[in-house]
Amino acid sequence: MSTYFLSLRIKGFGNTSLFWGECWMAVKSGWWEMKRSLSLKEDDYIPLTSALEVLYCPRNFYLRYVEGVDVKDWKMERGKVEDEQRRKTVYIGERVQRRQMRLVSDKLGISCLIDAIEDDGGKIYPIEFKTGEVSNRLYDRAQLCAEAMVLEDVLGVRINKGYIYYAESHKRIEVNFDYKLRQHVMEAIELAHDILLGNTIPPPLDDERCRGCALVNVCLPDEVTKLKSGYDKVSAYTMPVLWRERILYVDDKWAKIGYKKGRFIVEKGSGEVFEIPCEAVNQMYLVGSVTISNRALSSALRRDIFIAMFSSKGRFEGMFIPERNKNIDLRVAQVLFCRDEGKCLKVARSIVYGKLANMKTLLLRRNRNLGSKRVLQSIKHISALLKALKSKDSFEEILGIEGEGTREYFSAFGDLITVEGFDFERRSRRPPRNRVNAMLSFGYSVLTAELVGIAHAVGLDAYIGPYHRSKYGKPALALDILEEFRPIIVDSLVLYMINKGVISLSDFDIQESPQRFVFLNESGRKKFIRQYNSRMNSLVKHSLFGYRVSLRRILETQMRLLGKVFTGELSEYKPYRAR
Structure with a gap:
């Protein structure tokens, strides 16, 4: 047990009330140090700036340190540049500042990079440089105090104060390291280690702190809170990524x-x-x-x-694919989830429900002015399948419902095309045998590639999914998310480009032998990609959460929500449904 603070108090530092407070903290510190030593390896040091994230938001700490999310806002980038400019030793009269000093504390189990350590005639002070104006933020003072505690552990000296320099105000503020501030630091570090050892993500705060947070698009406080409790306390104003x-x-x-x-x-x-x-x-x-x-x-x-x-x-x-995310725990959770047939069945049912519901929505939208009886018949058939799907409890039955609904949908799809030369009777692929199928196949390929990239970006394995069975070279997870978005992204785009005359017969090439193969030529692909990108960047109102974001952002959100189902943070997957 550490008696470091106790021995210092006996030497006559400070007042009596503070002495007894620090005696208790020494006992608590020693107990916690012993507990931590039984659970952590010798090299398991948490970076100080990460550990103190728990003062702002424990979930923020988990996402950044445990899951390895690396998202920075402009303040962080600006601070990084200013830190790089300060990496040198500075002499100020009798004082000497050694900048960017990296230290480790075995007792606290943390590592830190101190902006500056000032030696003023043998008296040691830590110094922190901050962007912005003078502030009384607890995080700033706790960070400086924690650095002093690391220095105390390393140097074996008592440090009672330090300084924070605020760049915009050009002011250096003195911070005294009293018992209360030291207690905040100890509790924060202890909580950080508990979160790390427990490997359980804390719930979102869903309060004013979420607004403007750099991790709001990863944390999803609005979405998680609403899916769990049915309501959202404070909107974090999620914006497109x-x-x-x-x-x-x-x-x-x-x-x-x-x-x-x-x-x-x-x-x-x-x-x-x-x-x-x-x-x-x-x-x-x-x-x-x-x-x-x-x-x-x-x-x-x-x-x-x-x-x-x-x-x-x-x-x-x-x-x-760039190496964006190294979150192994998330991928392990994904693999274990996808090995559980019962859990996969529940997600598969939701995915197919979303696909059929969006197929029905597209048929309803496009048939408003056409009034096709064939389309109306397909809408009724798909509606009946949606009701029947709820009672299906095997993959074979769910696959059967999806197959029947897809055939019914495409049997009416040709009625939605109003331009000659773009005949469509049924879906054909490998190879596509008419112009409409060529556009559909190319669109699905582009969207699949984008979903593979999104899966890797959020830390998931694109080749392991709960619905599509994993096969060599088959991006099962990307195909799972693709299903609910086929009608509202690719199919609707194909109808728009044909009916509005954006694409013409000259934008296709046809190969007749050894079998008929129709594909978009260079001019056709360029037109398609231009319209596809415009569609993906367009803002739509999210049917479940109510905010307006781009379709790309919705793809990412759905992928992240499915990831939270894998880890157990959410109990069920809610597919995106167009209105």
Whole structure:
């Protein structure tokens, strides 16, 4: 048991009331240190800044430290730049400041990077540099106090105060390390270790702190609270995530992509060259004979740019995926969940329900002005299947319902097309045998590739899913989420492009032998991708949560919600339903 504070008090530091308070904290600290030592390995040190996240939000700590979520807002980026500029030793009169000192405390089980340690004639003080104006935030004072406690453990000296320098105010504020502040630090570090050892995600706060939080789109406080309790206490104003919405699409024969001074250089086969800043790109879609240099490829991956490759006939070939997420626990939970047939059955039923419901919605929307009796018949049939689905308790029955509903849906799909030359009787693939099927197949391939990228970005394995059975090379999880979005993203886009004259017969090529094969040519693919990207970036009102976000953001949200079902935070998966 540690008696460090007790021995210091006997030497005559401070007043009596504070002395007894610190005696108790020494006993508590010693007990907790012993408890921690039985559970943690010697190298399990939590970074101080991570541990103190629990003062702001315990869930924030879990997401950043346990799940490895690395999302930064502009304040964090600005602070990082300023820290890099301060990495040196500074002499201020008789005082010496040693900057960016990394230390470890065995007693506290934490590591820290102290902005500066000041030696003023033998007296040691920690110093923290903060952006912004002078503030009395508990986190700032607790961070400085914790750094002093680490220094005390390392140097064996007593440190009673330190300083925080606020850049915008140009003021240096003294902070005294009293018993109450030290107790806050000890409780925060203890809670951080308990969360780490328990490996259970804390519930969302869902209060004013959620507004403006950098992790709001990962934490999903509004969504989790509403799905669990049926209501949302405080809206966190979830906004679209822009990191996946800037796409570089290259579909030009013999085009080459290179890199120079922070810019991607695209040289077309015709010799035309254009440049684009790397920061303006979040995804690349490369089609056909497009090549990319090793330097451009490595630069893209370092910047978390997802790259999807397609054949000249629109078939999804593969991808380059940056190393965004290292959350092993989430993937283990996913594997264990998908091995439990009972749990998978429940999710499968929800996925198929969402698919059929969205098929019905599309037929209703498109038939408002047409009044087709054939479409009305299909709507009634799908409605009956939705009711029957609720009582199905085997994969065979659920697959049967889905197959029957899909056949009924596509039997009426051709009635929604009003332009000649785009005949459609039934769904055909591998290969698509008419123009409508060519568009559907290409659209499904693009959307699948995007979902694979989203799955990896949120920390899931795109090839293990609860509904589609895992097979070699089959992105089962991406296909699971794809099902509910086929009608409202790809199918509706195909109908729009045909009926509005956006695409024409000249945008297709036909191969007659050895069997008929229809596919979008280069001009057709470019038109499709342009409209697809516009559709994905458009804002829609979420049917369950009520906010307006892009369809891309909704895809990500659904993937994250399914991940929370895997970990047990949510009891059931709610599919997205269009209105």
